[in-house]
Amino acid sequence: MLSSCLRKIYTGLQKLSINSRLYTQSTLTSHLNMEVKLIPMLKDNYGYLIIDKSSGVGAVVDPVEPDTVLAAIKEHQCPVEQILTTHHHWDHAGGNEELDKKKPGMTFYGGDDRIGALNHKVKHNETFRIGELRVTCFETPCHTRGHVCYYVEGKGVEPAVFTGDTLFTAGCGRFFEGTAPEMYRALMEILGTLPGETRVYCGHEYTLQNLAFARHVQPDNQAVQDMIKDSVQKRNEGLPTVPTTLAQEKSYNPFLRVTDPEVQSFAKLSDPIEVMGYLRKVKDNFKA
Numbered sequence: 001m002l003s004s005c006l007r008k009i010y011t012g013l014q015k016l017s018i019n020s021r022l023y024t025q026s027t028l029t030s031h032l033n034m035e036v037k038l039i040p041m042l043k044d045n046y047g048y049l050i051i052d053k054s055s056g057v058g059a060v061v062d063p064v065e066p067d068t069v070l071a072a073i074k075e076h077q078c079p080v081e082q083i084l085t086t087h088h089h090w091d092h093a094g095g096n097e098e099l100d101k102k103k104p105g106m107t108f109y110g111g112d113d114r115i116g117a118l119n120h121k122v123k124h125n126e127t128f129r130i131g132e133l134r135v136t137c138f139e140t141p142c143h144t145r146g147h148v149c150y151y152v153e154g155k156g157v158e159p160a161v162f163t164g165d166t167l168f169t170a171g172c173g174r175f176f177e178g179t180a181p182e183m184y185r186a187l188m189e190i191l192g193t194l195p196g197e198t199r200v201y202c203g204h205e206y207t208l209q210n211l212a213f214a215r216h217v218q219p220d221n222q223a224v225q226d227m228i229k230d231s232v233q234k235r236n237e238g239l240p241t242v243p244t245t246l247a248q249e250k251s252y253n254p255f256l257r258v259t260d261p262e263v264q265s266f267a268k269l270s271d272p273i274e275v276m277g278y279l280r281k282v283k284d285n286f287k288a
Contacts (some may be wrong), residue, residue, distance in 0.1 A: 006024050025238050026072070028090055031158040034133060035061040036201060038240055039072050039080060041065040045091050048241060050152060050164060055131030059084055061150065061162045062092040062203060066099040067071060078209035082107050082130060086164025087147040088114035111139055112146025122148060133157065140166045140186035142178030149186075151194060159195060160243070164203045169244050170227065171210030172255040174284065180277030187256055188272070196247030207231050212288035214254050217266045217279065223251035256278055 007279035024040040037049035041064050048061040049072050061067040073080050083106055085093045095285050096108055096117040108117045109128070124139040133154040143165045153159040165173035168185050175183060208231055214224045231241045250256050257263045258275040267278040
C-alpha cells in the first residue's frame with residue numbers, strides 16, 4: 001500500500017492531469033551528438049523527434065498528430081524524411097496517411113502491413129541510418145504481432161530505444177496479440193540485453209499507474225519508492241517521467257524482474273515466463 005501522502009498526490013494527479021495532454025510539457029533531451037524531442041499528443045501519448053546533430057537531419061517516431069509533429073520539425077529546422085512506426089494501433093500510426101499527404105515522399109518504417117502509409121517493412125535486426133545515427137529494428141511481437149522497437153546509437157551518442165507499447169516506464173504493454181513467452185523474449189532477451197545506460201522512450205505516460213502496481217508486487221523495493229517520489233514531483237511540475245534508463249527499469253519494473261525472488265514470491269511461481277504471464281494477468285485487473 002502506498003503511503004497516505006503519496007496516495008493523495010497520486011489520486012489528485014489522476015483527476016487533475018491525466019485527462020489532458022496539455023499537462024505534459026514537451027522536452028528536449030541531449031544524447032551528446034543526438035537530441036530527442038518528446039512530443040505530447042492525444043491524451044497521454046508520446047511521439048518523438050530524433051535529431052542527428054552531426055548531419056542536422058531527423059526522424060519521427062509515431063506521429064499520430066501530423067500538425068503537432070510538423071510544428072516540432074519547423075521549430076527545430078530539422079529536415080525529416082523518415083517515420084518510425086512502432087505498431088499499427090491508431091494512437092501511434094493513425095496520423096501516418098495524413099502526414100504522408102502533407103509531406104509527400106517520406107519513408108514510413110514499420111513491421112506490420114496494417115500500418116498506414118507503410119512503404120518500408122522492416123525485419124528483426126535490420127538496420128538503417130538517420131544521418132550518422134544507426135537504427136536497429138527489433139521485432140517484439142505480443143502487444144501486437146507486428147510491434148517493432150527501434151534502438152538508436154552512433155559515434156559520440158548515448159544510446160536510446162523507442163519501445164512503443166512493449167516496454168513502459170515501470171511496466172509493459174497488454175498481450176493483445178501475443179503470449180507470455182513472446183513478452184519474455186522481448187523484455188528479457190532483446191531489450192533487457194541492451195546497455196544499461198540506454199534511455200527508454202515509451203509510447204505513453206502510464207508511469208504512476210505502473211508504479212502503483214510495482215509497489216503492490218514489491219513492497220520492500222526501495223527503488224520503487226524512490227521512483228514514485230521522483231515521478232510525482234515531475235508530474236506536479238507538468239514534466240514527463242520519460243525517459244528513464246534501462247538500468248533504472250531493471251531496478252523497479254516487475255516485468256523486467258521476473259527472475260527476482262521477491263517478484264517470484266508474489267506470483268508464487270519460479271518459472272520466469274510463468275511469472276511474466278501471471279503479472280500481466282494481475283495487472284490487467286489491478287486498481288491502484
